[in-house]
Amino acid sequence: MNLTNKVAIVTGGGQGIGEGICEILAKNGCTVIVTDLNSNSAKNVANKINSMNYKSISHQLDVTKHEESSLISQKVFDQFGKIDILINNAGIVAAPNWESKQKLTEDDWNLTFQVNLRGLAKVTESVIPFMKNAKYGKIINIASVAGRIGGTFHPPYSSTKAGVINYTQSMSTKLAKFNINVNAICPGHVWTGLAHRTSMNQKISQGEKKSSLRDVFENNIKTWVPLQREQKPQDIGYLAAFLASDFSKNITGQAINIDGGIYMN
Ligand SMILES: NC(=O)c1ccc[n+]([C@@H]2O[C@H](COP(=O)([O-])OP(=O)(O)OC[C@H]3O[C@@H](n4cnc5c(N)ncnc54)[C@H](O)[C@@H]3O)[C@@H](O)[C@H]2O)c1
Known part of the structure; x- marks a missing residue:
């Protein structure tokens, strides 16, 4: 994927899936603005990318503080003259x-x-506004397989992720005439901080003391995933890089699963 000279903002990029996405975008030539609620983790990811001779800077960004989002986008535009790609990855259960x-x-x-x-x-x-003026933009929202179909997982999480898929469709329609593509990715089971906490919650609610958190995670994969393997943060990064590239210029309003076959549509 050639993302040379592209500028991307990634939210929640300081660890987990966000970090994997930052790494893959940077390796494909993109300048990556790593943002996160946790400024130190964002800084560490940007430093790691720069130490591999790719390009990155970091900014603290709490996505619930709306004035911070405007400020960071303006700063990125002032420094780089454009914002080509936004990856909305920050998420909590x-x-x-x-x-x-x-x-x-x-x-x-x-x-x-x-x-x-x-x-x-x-x-x-x-x-x-920056993408509209440029008549170019790629917006990629990280939803979840949990947003595809209701299940035993926590309703606030699942329903917001279903909302992300619907929001993706609405925005893709609204923004199509400005040559802005909006798509979503629905990851399955990725071993991150969020997955640790989910395994912990499962253990507590089942009153189960023996298994490790990793055992609980692996057992979920055995039970639910046809391909019988977990997804890695970089797997999500590869699809993000494709959706951010011009190879996907005719794809918009889609939600694509990377879940080892859990949900088929
Ligand atoms: N791990 C999985 O199995 C899985 C599966 C499906 C979807 N997802 C989605 O992938 C995305 C990344 O999740 P992850 O597993 O890497 O989780 P994670 O908890 O490891 O990382 C989330 C990152 O988001 C940041 N963050 C949290 N609140 C924030 C806020 N208010 N503003 C900015 N940043 C904030 C955290 O500091 C952290 O760096 C989330 O949207 C999550 O819902 C994860």
Whole structure:
């Protein structure tokens, strides 16, 4: 994929799937603006990319602080003269420490909505004017296989991810005339901080003491995934790089699963 001279903003890029996406975009020639709630992790990822002789800078960005999104997008435009790609990756299952709870609270619902859906839309709104002026843009939203079909997983999470898929379709329609493509990726099981917390929650709610968190994760894969293997952050990065490239110029409004075959459509 040739992303030379492209400029991308990635939210929640400081670890996990976001970090994998930053790495793959950078290796394909893109200048990557790693943003995260946690400024140190964003800085570490940008430093790692620069140490491999690819291009990256970092900014702290809490996607729930809407004025921060506008400020960062303006800063990126002032420094690089354009914003070609936005990867909306930041996401949570619920408010901090949710994994130790049996029942989610009002705060969990609110924060999950604020990060996964409203925050994602606000970051999107902050880049649209620049993309519209350039008559060029690629917006990629990280949804989830949990947003495809309701199940036992936490409803605030699943329903916001279903919302991300619908938002992707709406925005792709609205922005098509400006040559802006909007697509979503639905990952399955990726071993990240979020997956650790999910395994922990599963263990607690099943009163199960013996298995390690990794055992719980692997057991879920054996139970649910036809290909019987986990997805890596870089797998999500490869599809993000394709959707950010001009090879995918006629693909818009799609949600593409990378889940080893859990959900087929
Ligand atoms: N791990 C999986 O199995 C899986 C599966 C499907 C979808 N996803 C989605 O992939 C995305 C990345 O998840 P992950 O597994 O890498 O999780 P993670 O918890 O490892 O990483 C999430 C990152 O988002 C950042 N973040 C959290 N709140 C933020 C905020 N308000 N503003 C900005 N950044 C914030 C965190 O600091 C962290 O760096 C999420 O949208 C998640 O829902 C993950």
